[in-house]
Amino acid sequence: MNIFNLLLHIIKVEIESLSMQSALPAGLALDNVAATPPREAGHGDIAINAAMVLAKQAKMPPRQIAEILTGHLESVSKLKDIIARLEIAGPGFINLFLKDTFWHAQLADILTRGTRYGDSTVGNDERVNVEFVSANPTGPLHVGHGRGAVFGDALVALLKKAGYAVSREYYINDAGGQVDALARSLYFRYREACGETPGAMPHGIYPGEYLLPPAAALRARDGDKWLALSEAEWLPALRVYAIEAMLDLIRADLARLGIGFDRFFSERSLHAAGSIEAALQRLNEAGVIYTGTLEPPKGMLPDDWEPRPQTLFRATAFGDDVDRPLKKSDGSWTYFASDIAYHFDKVNRGFTTLIDVWGADHGGYIKRVKAAIKALAGDRATLDVKICNMVRVLDGGVPVKMSKRSGDFVTLKDVVDAVGKDAVRFIMLTRRNDAMLDFDLSKVLEQSRENPVFYVQYAHARACSVARRLKLDYPAFGLATPDWSTAPLARLTHPAEIAIIRRLAQWPDIVEGAAKAHEPHRIAFFLYDLAGDFHAHWNSGNDEEALRFIVPTDRDLSFARLALVQGVATVIASGLEVMGVTPVEEMR
């Protein structure tokens, strides 16, 4: 349960009731009324901005509205059990101070629900398609792909937790010239494998050594049978073979990160099924396809520019900057044409929210795809494109050299092998997706506060250690397998303890906010803050013995505090679950 929405709902109802009683004007718009956690601890637990928002509409000073509202709220029976006191502050905020018993109830809820705490229904089972990675099947994934992979996967988990019906999808670009080049590259390696010396590598051949194993496997399977054939004869078959081999490679790279997909969608299948013609036919009927000649971009004339009539989509009618070509000069479809069909297919499969996760170099492509969706689907579906910015790989602050000949980038596999799945996943979410990310291989292994992976894991491990210690050193307490429903939570009275529960109780709101904004990085920052609260409280037991979790002379107090610690572990685990990171119970 999201406590902020709960209170907000109650208060909105009461405002409406005041309107009915004519204590406030009728017909007030409450859309901007909000219940938020105040930054300042002295401002209570929940701040309501209603008085300021309504002042203008009601033609009354905010203070006066606040007076009316607080006077009324104090008499509402539903709130009497929850609110210790309320005050009017600043320009007209109503600050609510909640009773300890309310927070105890929140903790009890956490313990009952376990890592399912924070699950929400705001998504309302809306069907969402998240397409991510979608790297060309021409080689292994690099670190940049890894960021998109982790981002997409965590976003899916987040959306599911918030109650959306989500599907993970990978679009395979298996139809263009790049996969022909891949097939030629494989053939080159195949000739080598057959004992030929093909000589210097021609231009347009992928130089990576990752094609050696598939070439050898091809030779082992088929012998020399392809050598005597012409390119037209071997290319289609070897293309299929090479794409499958590369997809195996990619799937293996993703599996190392614990990432799988509900569907791999082939671009070639769109061509084969006539989906492109169908989608463009529809655009044609809508009158947004025409033949015309584009102006060259001002300020940067391409060398080989020549004015040429093309088949164009009138993207400018839907917010794009220029109209976009659908056919290449050789008559085949452009990538954009098949992408139109692909997104139309997603809409036709019933998805109402489409999310595409792309690299930073594709930012210029967003408007045209949005334009196409608008033209084909109107308001039936919306597209949100999440751009994942570049990743710089460092080691001890020094940029890692781009790897030898195998490609231009550090491979994802190398990085996962070096620091582990959990560290990669966590670090990838410690920046907003649209900000550049420095990934320092040595820092993510460091055991210090500087390293958020460690800091959060350590908090979880510490929480687990309290349970261990109680079990081992205080068997008389009988808390080896506690029944949380009997925990005497009323014994949690210290402000620092309540403060931690307050943080834990933000978790459902964090989930909903992050899910709506499509921003999984918020989870990482929340967990870091929570870990900080917990470490601080843990340490205060050093200065003040009475604050330690385990009180040898007081079994019930120890039980209550164990419950608090368990709540911390639970929420951390719940957050890590969304991030796809395994919580550790010990770090020795």
Place this chain on the structure above:
RNA sequence: GCGCCCGUAGCUCAGUCGGAUAGAGCACCAGAUUCCUAAUCUGGGGGUCGUGGGUUCAAAUCCCGCCGGGCGCACCA
């Protein structure tokens, strides 16, 4: 030239649908360990939120101009 993203403490970055005295880590300074993991914690200094306007009761947040950085710009994917 045009489009998109970014500009917050010395450095790296958070900042919720616009909300109260703009936060955290690092670095710097001063402290805490007979004690559940000091792998941690406490306190301190440090800001024209790039800049100039505008909207608003209220702007780091929304709108416009400018400056600085990144990405992209027909027939690649």
